[in-house]
Amino acid sequence: MIKRWALFLALFVVALSTVTIGPAAIAPAVAQEAKAHPDYRRAIELANEQRLLSQRLIKQLLLVALDVDKAQNIEKMRQDQETFDAVLRGLRDGDPQLKLAGTADPAILDKLRRAEEIWPLLNAVIRETLDGGTVAPGQLTTAADLNLPLLRTLDETVAAYQEASRSTGLFSVLRVAIDLAVQQQLLSQKMSKEFFFIARGHDVARSRRQLTDTIDQFDTSLSALIEGDPQRSLLPAPTPRIKAQLRSVQRLWQIFQPLLESGLRSDQIPTETVRQIAEMNLVLQQEMGAAVDMFEAL
Numbered sequence: 001m002i003k004r005w006a007l008f009l010a011l012f013v014v015a016l017s018t019v020t021i022g023p024a025a026i027a028p029a030v031a032q033e034a035k036a037h038p039d040y041r042r043a044i045e046l047a048n049e050q051r052l053l054s055q056r057l058i059k060q061l062l063l064v065a066l067d068v069d070k071a072q073n074i075e076k077m078r079q080d081q082e083t084f085d086a087v088l089r090g091l092r093d094g095d096p097q098l099k100l101a102g103t104a105d106p107a108i109l110d111k112l113r114r115a116e117e118i119w120p121l122l123n124a125v126i127r128e129t130l131d132g133g134t135v136a137p138g139q140l141t142t143a144a145d146l147n148l149p150l151l152r153t154l155d156e157t158v159a160a161y162q163e164a165s166r167s168t169g170l171f172s173v174l175r176v177a178i179d180l181a182v183q184q185q186l187l188s189q190k191m192s193k194e195f196f197f198i199a200r201g202h203d204v205a206r207s208r209r210q211l212t213d214t215i216d217q218f219d220t221s222l223s224a225l226i227e228g229d230p231q232r233s234l235l236p237a238p239t240p241r242i243k244a245q246l247r248s249v250q251r252l253w254q255i256f257q258p259l260l261e262s263g264l265r266s267d268q269i270p271t272e273t274v275r276q277i278a279e280m281n282l283v284l285q286q287e288m289g290a291a292v293d294m295f296e297a298l
Contacts, residue, residue, distance in 0.1 A: 040165040042099050046087050047161055048182045050115075051154045052285075053084045055189040057126060058147045059281075062196035065135035068271070068278055074130060081126050088112070088119060091157075105164050111157035118153060122146045140202050147193075176233050178295045180221055184249075184288045187218045191260055192281040198263040199274050208264050215260055222250060225291075238298065245291045252287060256280050 060077040064070050087098060092112045094102030103109060125139045125146075162179070194211035198204050226246045228236035237243035259277055263269055 040161055043091060043101075043103065044158060044161045044165065046098065046100065047091060047154065047158045048179075048186070050084060050087055050091075051151060051158065052186045052189055053080050054147060054151050054154055055186060055193050056080055057084065057122075058143050059189055059193040059196060061126065061129055061135060061143055062140075062193060062200055063274075063278055064129055064133070065140060065200055066196060066274060068274055070133065074133060077126060078130055081123065081130070084119070085123070088115060092116075105160070108157065108160045108164065111153060111160050114153045115150060115157060118146055118150045122150060137202075140200065144197065144203060151190075173233055173235060174238075174295065174298060177225060177235070177238075178292060180225060180232070180234065181288060181292045181295055184218060184221055184225075185285045185292070187214055187221075188281050188285040188288065190214050191218065192277055195260050195263045195277055196274065199269045201267075204267070211260060212264060215257060219253070219257070222246065222253060226250065239294070242291060242294045245287070245294055249284070249287045249291060252280070252284055256284055 057077060057080050060073045060080065063073040064077070086095065087100075089095065090098045090100040090102070092102060092109065094100050103112075122143065125142050128139060129135050162175075191211055191214040194207050194214060197207040198211065224232060224234050226237050226243060228234050237246055256277070259273055259280070262273060
């Protein structure tokens with residue numbers, strides 16, 4: 001019996017020595033395995049960031065149109081445009097630098113394909129602004145018409161990832177709070193964009209309706225994150241540190257909200273108010289980001 005095993009091992013070693021297994025042979029199999037069992041946490045994180053970028057890009061476009069810190073906003077827009085483009089490809093195909101494995105999930109791929117149909121049209125407007133440094137009225141109209149369909153498609157993409165993640169155990173009450181806090185970052189950009197559409201005088205009535213809804217959504221969600229909301233499966237802020245951070249956001253919101261609401265009442269918006277919102281919206285996004293980090297650390 002021992003001799004048989006020795007002979008078997010010898011033949012096995014010889015067989016291995018005749019086979020070349022290099023990176024080129026291994027990589028496709030590894031990539032397929034990664035797509036079949038992706039890291040949903042990373043994919044959800046970056047898919048959520050795409051939602052935020054879809055609104056921040058248009059906000060930056062409007063600040064260029066309003067001639068507010070034009071050079072600075074063009075450079076920020078360039079960075080966000082490159083990030084959005086790379087992440088959209090990476091979510092589908094994978095990207096080692098972004099730590100994305102790609103996906104083979106049909107539901108997720110369907111949503112990504114829809115985003116890929118809208119993004120080139122919006123990206124063309126962004127690239128024209130990056131190249132020319134100005135925003136024509138027709139470009140604003142295209143941006144206004146396309147950014148919300150893109151956002152809705154990205155919302156559906158995140159939902160598809162979340163549905164797929166339920167089988168991996170990522171869904172939890174804590175995850176509900178994290179997702180809502182992440183959405184607050186998005187809303188900080190969305191309502192700033194809506195205010196700047198009003199300031200630019202573009203489709204003012206629609207922009208005011210949208211801004212009213214977004215303000216209400218942000219306000220209600222912030223209270224829910226602090227106090228809890230059983231209908232949303234939200235518990236009250238789980239630690240004193242998180243509650244203190246959310247209270248800090250609330251104090252900032254009490255300053256920011258009246259500035260936004262001034263656009264609901266007046267057709268003449270001072271440049272100073274535009275500049276205040278341009279500065280404060282980033283602070284609001286960052287402070288909500290700090291709360292997200294605290295939730296994620298639990």
